[in-house]
Amino acid sequence: MDKVIEVKNLYKLYRVGDSVVRALDGVDFEIYKGEFCAIVGTSGSGKSTLLNMLAGLEKPTKGEVIISGQHMETLNEDGLVGFRRENVGFIFQSFHLIGTMNALENVALPLSFRGEGRISRLKKADKMLDLVNLKKHKKHLPNQMSGGQQQRVGVARALVVDPKIIFADEPTGNLDSHTSEEVMTLMQRVVREQKKTLVMVTHDNHLATYADRIFHIMDGKIVRVEDNRKKREDKEHETV
Ligand SMILES: Nc1ncnc2c1ncn2[C@@H]1O[C@H](COP(=O)(O)OP(=O)(O)OP(=O)(O)O)[C@@H](O)[C@H]1O
Numbered sequence: 001m002d003k004v005i006e007v008k009n010l011y012k013l014y015r016v017g018d019s020v021v022r023a024l025d026g027v028d029f030e031i032y033k034g035e036f037c038a039i040v041g042t043s044g045s046g047k048s049t050l051l052n053m054l055a056g057l058e059k060p061t062k063g064e065v066i067i068s069g070q071h072m073e074t075l076n077e078d079g080l081v082g083f084r085r086e087n088v089g090f091i092f093q094s095f096h097l098i099g100t101m102n103a104l105e106n107v108a109l110p111l112s113f114r115g116e117g118r119i120s121r122l123k124k125a126d127k128m129l130d131l132v133n134l135k136k137h138k139k140h141l142p143n144q145m146s147g148g149q150q151q152r153v154g155v156a157r158a159l160v161v162d163p164k165i166i167f168a169d170e171p172t173g174n175l176d177s178h179t180s181e182e183v184m185t186l187m188q189r190v191v192r193e194q195k196k197t198l199v200m201v202t203h204d205n206h207l208a209t210y211a212d213r214i215f216h217i218m219d220g221k222i223v224r225v226e227d228n229r230k231k232r233e234d235k236e237h238e239t240v
């Protein structure tokens with residue numbers, strides 16, 4: 001199997017006044033192509049710190065992050081920006097849509113940062129909105145859509161650049177439980193259909209069960225890795 005993410009001996013220490021916070025305290029793991037992984041832990045356990053290191057948004061104190069064979073720690077700021085633009089999609093808790101742009105324009109936006117022409121941009125965005133079941137809302141502004149619809153626009157926008165990896169930090173944090181389940185089902189489906197690798201941070205153990213594997217993080221350490229695929233298979237055997 002293709003290794004997409006490799007983390008080795010990763011530490012992130014923050015100095016606050018006289019004390020040191022060990023936000024990441026020796027983390028090691030590997031994530032493979034096509035996996036949907038959840039990072040689960042309580043508030044302050046280090047989830048966002050870990051995701052920021054994986055995405056190259058922050059520098060580790062020590063250790064290695066290797067994405068698709070590329071060592072993040074060897075890239076400078078420009079290199080990181082370019083790498084993210086080519087390889088990574090983001091889904092945010094608060095959607096981060098542009099209020100003055102309709103759904104289609106919002107989804108097309110990451111392509112304009114890559115210098116893609118208008119017609120080709122809108123065509124790809126249009127296809128992505130079909131994929132997330134928003135055929136009827138393409139001309140809607142964010143404030144003319146429900147939270148769940150806005151987050152589906154967020155998912156389409158993350159996918160439009162055809163990234164290898166998608167990072168999501170509490171993607172359903174602003175949604176009710178029913179809508180959260182819908183968005184999770186959608187993410188699960190697109191990861192499978194498009195063979196993407198998705199890394200999602202959540203504090204919600206139930207939502208994490210949508211993932212193939214769950215990494216439990218506590219005080220900056222991965223304390224347990226759960227394999228849901230195995231559990232699902234075992235369940236199928238039980239019912240036969
Ligand atoms: N810039 C910073 N300076 C100092 N300490 C920080 C900084 N960022 C994070 N921390 C500390 O590192 C630890 C991990 O924070 P992190 O944001 O990764 O937690 P989290 O698991 O994402 O929590 P939440 O669920 O509340 O978002 C916390 O103790 C936090 O206070």
Ligand SMILES: [Mg+2]
Nearest residue numbers: 047048049169
């Ligand atoms: Mg966080």
